[in-house]
Amino acid sequence: MSRLAILCGGGTLPVTLATAHPDAMCVVFEGVSHDMPGDVFSHRFEKMGGLFEALKDGGVTRLVMAGGLGRPPLNPAEFDAGMMAIAPRLMPALQGGDDAILRLIIAVFEEQGFEVVGAHELLDGLTAEEGLLAGPEPSKQAMQDASRAADILLALSPLDVGQGAVVAAGLALGIETLQGTDAMLRFVSETPDHLRRGKGVFLKAPKRGQDLRVDMPAIGPDTVRAAAKAGVEGVVVAAGRVVVLGRSQTLAALEDTGLFLLSRVI
Known part of the structure; x- marks a missing residue:
């Protein structure tokens, strides 16, 4: 066996x-x-x-x-x-x-x-299926920001930097590095208002060519709350390639904060 x-x-x-x-x-x-x-x-x-x-x-x-x-x-x-x-x-x-x-x-x-x-x-339902999982329908600007964040992560993939980015009105407010997602979102939360043109979105996705058997990107309820403190409109993840930890708690955090969670092909 x-x-x-x-x-x-x-x-x-x-x-x-x-x-x-x-x-x-x-x-x-x-x-x-x-x-x-x-x-x-x-x-x-x-x-x-x-x-x-x-x-x-x-x-x-x-x-x-x-x-x-x-x-x-x-x-x-x-x-x-x-x-x-x-x-x-x-x-x-x-x-x-x-x-x-x-x-x-x-x-x-x-x-x-x-x-x-x-x-x-090994676990059914661990990743997010494609579609809007929670929260309000993303704005047109949010969708554009998500695409911009995806472009940034894909461009950085050969450098093996990180799996997350925050973009608002086309401007990169944060890129995940060795310090991790929480540190990036905390940094974004400290961005002065005069440097922001909008709320923006937080995107989580694997690097291009990443072996998803190990170190698959993940979000959870704490991620959602940190994203809310960072002032973003919502969270976007790569469909089928990002783990959603504690799904019920994560969905509850999304409801409490009013953020959306969108899973899309990236």
Whole structure:
């Protein structure tokens, strides 16, 4: 029988996956915050060889990476043989963006014989279907701003920068970088009124060519509230390619704030 392993980062998604797949082996990493309750397997990034062995001993054939893992510090002096074998490829990847690292991680696990799957393949209804999911019909300006934000993200895709942007009346107010969505929206909320020509929209979408098995963009109720504080008219996501965490809570937050949520093909 094919056993699943969940490599758990922060947030609610790993918890949701573990609930849906109670027989899965849940792995957390030292130095990475998580919300996993109960019995989990704790491991260190420096000991990847040991992780491979533990997964195989546990009968794992498939694995999913879920939640934010960040970039914890690594101590090369503590690398095991498995990590030493990866290091010549890992160190250059660490100098690039998240996409480069995640592509390498996928390749390494596949080389060990594991099938890497996406959370959206394991949970029904995890992504947003195309259409208006909540809130008022977007204005014509909002639709134009969404298209402009999509153009910005697609243009930046080769640079592996981020998965979100805020545009108002055609002007870019914020572009997501390593600090993440919340930091970007907080920055936008601090934009002086005289620099804004309108409310604008927040767009969330994957980078061009991004492997959606890992690091699929996500929004949740906290994202909606942060977007409302940033003063935008609504949120636009790439249909079928953005996770909606806590859908009922997210829809409730949209109702409370009056923002729209539109899912469109990007």
